[in-house]
Amino acid sequence: MKITEVKSYSELEAGISSLERSFLLLYKGGTEQSECALGRIKELADEEEHSVFIANVNNVRDIHSKLQVTNAPSLVVFSGGEVVNVIKGCQTESAYGSILSGRAIGTVPSGDSKKTRRVTVYTTPICSWCTTLKTYLNENNVSYREVNVAADTAAATAMVSKSGQQGVPQTEINGQMIVGFDKNRINQLLEIH
Secondary structure (H helix, E strand, O other): OEEEEOOOHHHHHHHHOOOOEEEEEEEOOOOHHHHHHHHHHHHOOOOOOOEEEEEEOOOOOOHHHHHOOOOOOEEEEEEOOEEEEEEEOOOOHHHHHHHHHOOOOOEEEEOOEEEEOOEEEEEOOOOHHHHHHHHHHHHOOOOOEEEEOOOOHHHHHHHHHHHOOOOOOEEEEOOEEEEOOOHHHHHHHHOOO
């Protein structure tokens, strides 16, 4: 795997423009979660063949705003130069390995074909069940988009209109809402056995 540090959005754009699949790790140097994510990505450097770009948000000011990514660390997944997923926080080495190899980018095997799974997890920073849910999804190599409803009132309103509930965590899987950490329902919808 080739790791390239980028210093601006235009440098990133030039780097990903000719690649079918690429990744960007946005991290904040000096923070525990970011150092964890950066260390794990670097450990995988010899195992994967894809390009990974890294950008320290302490030094780069335009990338995260252009991509509308507000958390660091976040691994941004690109396909054909377009953002297809954002994985927030420090993941396990096996989860990063799955993401980089393409095994967990929104797909779950089913028979001979792959079904696309759109998974959104609605959380708040102080919610312990949210952490439990995200850990469970990571352990099962399920790619998801995390939405912090404490910081995004429009997302909180949308979540409540979909489920009728204000509590978190809530998980939306292909348009179906699950309130709380309902492991059986999550397993059923994601075909986790």
